Amino acid sequence: MSNNELVKEKSWWGRNWKWVVPVGGCLTMIVLFFVFLGSVIFGAISMAEDSDAHKYAMERVNSNQQVIELLGEPIETGSVLKGGNYQYSYKNGRTTANLDIPIKGPKGEAMVYVEGEEDDDEWTYNVLKVIISDTGEEIDLLTD
Secondary structure, three states, X not given: OOHHHHOOOOOHHHHHHHHHHHHHXXXXXXXXXXXXXXXXXXXXXXXXXXXXXXXXXXXXXXXXHHHHHHHOOOOEEOOHHHOOEEXXXXXXXXXXXXXXXXXXXXXXXEEEEEEXXXXXXXXXXXXXXXXXXXXXXXXXXXXX
């Protein structure tokens, strides 16, 4: 019997733990960071889309015949990351909304611009318009 037969070979973990621990730890931290970042972005977008100003704007878009003719049906909210802007501020009991909502239909894309204030659960809109991407045509949703 030789000495080599008596030496027990280390397990895979015993041979590789020195690089597995730091690499695995770093990768875990990176993945957790991106999961956290994604959940924050998704949560903010969901809150904005559930807001009264957003819902009202989309109701007006979907009931405007001129917008329907230009974009087709159904009209859906596009990707916020593609140029949307949601700004809400709350000060002295008054909520202010400044939204740029990308929308799209089978025939094209557009942007809805909303500026409004909420005071005592009553919204007043200063700007509510659609600008068609291809033509630059502007449709005022505040007038019927």
